[in-house]
Amino acid sequence: MAHVTGLLPPLRLASPTATRELVLFAAILIVGAGFSLASPYFLTVVNLVQTLRAGLELAIVSAGMTLVIIMGGIDVSVGGIMAVSAILIGKSYQAGLSSWFVVPIGLASGTLLGAWNGFLTTKLRVPPIIATLGSMYIFSAIMFLVIGGAWISGLPGTLSPLVNGKVVGIPASLLVILAVYGLCWVLLRQLPYGRHLYAIGSSEQSAKLVGINVDRTKIAAYAILGLLAGFAALLYVARLRNVEINIGTTVALEAIAATILGGTSIRGGVGSLLGTLLGVVFIRIVQNGLVLIGVSSLWETVIIGGLLIVVLTADALGNRNNQRGA
Incomplete structure (x- = not known):
């Protein structure tokens, strides 16, 4: 295995991603300062804790999205995975099952739906954006067929303490986020699987030549994203104690935006979980601040979409300049 590891493409991890993280951190401070001046409620403990809880599901899903985009994939159906998982969770509770059975159902459903996307992109060779777009429509149809346009x-x-509780004065939501990102960091940076993801994102053909099982690695990445979407669905139900008909409608765009804003390249091979977490924080404080100053929620999507276009354009221009320089 040592000779295989030595042949893997060099990881492009250091300066571009670190620079993006510093810029994003500075942007968080500047935007936060601006909203704190515009609204006296922005920096209150109550508002910050509520913002943390509201961003819990996005943070969890974005961690999985980072793994998928690092290997050069993408999943626009993750909101549908979260929705279907939440519906199964809600229906299981309504059927009288205890959390000991409901939790595995939520996690297993998300994992299977994620693995389905991995199967489409590997075994059937459907481009990721097409495969997951098709899955998104299928999952959305399933959601409406099952709940018929009504809330559960x-x-x-039972699971509310995971979101609303505290441990020695620390919000449980924060501890959950740190635990998930800690586990994903170990997977990405301390285990061979993480190097395989970076290698596939850098050059899939080279990854195959050094003996990496590309299909299995890709399916596992989509399954992990699905698992985290299922976990996010559990946290969603724990937080709200219902399942709304619009669950997950924006989570895919927001997760992709947070990941790319944090420095993960849409082309794959570059990225970090810290940058993604900073991207989540930035998105949530912008959304929260706009609400506090009375701006229509429609502008939230406009701003996030605009930022995504700017970052992708900057990355494309930077990549073009690097190719010319080479």
């Missing part, structure tokens, strides 16, 4: 409400609050 009155669910038990």
Whole structure:
């Protein structure tokens, strides 16, 4: 295995990603300062904790999205995975099952749906954007067929402490985020699997030549994203104790935006979880600040989409200049 590892493409991890993280951190401070001046409620403990809880599901999904985009993939159906998982969770609770059964159902459903996307992109060779777009429509149809346009409400609050509780004064939501990102960091940076993801994102053909099982690695990445989407669905149900008909409608765009804003290249081979987490924080404070100053929620999507276009354009121009310089 040593000779295989030595032949892997060099990882492009240092300066571009670190620079993006510093710029994003500075942007968070500047935007936060601006909103704190515009609204006296922005920096209150209550608002910050509520913002943290509201961003919990996005943070979890974005961690999985980072793994997928690093290997050169993408998943626009992750909101649908989260929605279907949440519906199964809600229906299981309504059927009288305890959380000991509901939790595995939520996690397993997300994992299987994610693996389905991996199967489409590897075994059937469907481009990731097309495969997951098709899955998004299928999952959305399933959601509406099952719940018929009505909410699933009155669910038990058994898992609520995971979102609304505290551990020695620290919000449980924060601890959950740190635990998920810690595990993903170990997977990405301390285990061979993480190097395989970077290698596939850098050059899939080279990864095959050094003996990496590309298909299995890709399917696993999509399955992990699905698992985290299922976990996010559990946290969503724990937070709201119902399942709304619009669940997950924006989470894919926001997760992709957070990941790319944080420095993960849409072309693959470059990225970090810290940058993604900073991207989540930036998106959520912008959304929260706009609400506090009375700006229509429609502008949230406009701003996030605009930022995504700017970052992708800058990355494309930078890549073009690097190719000319080479």
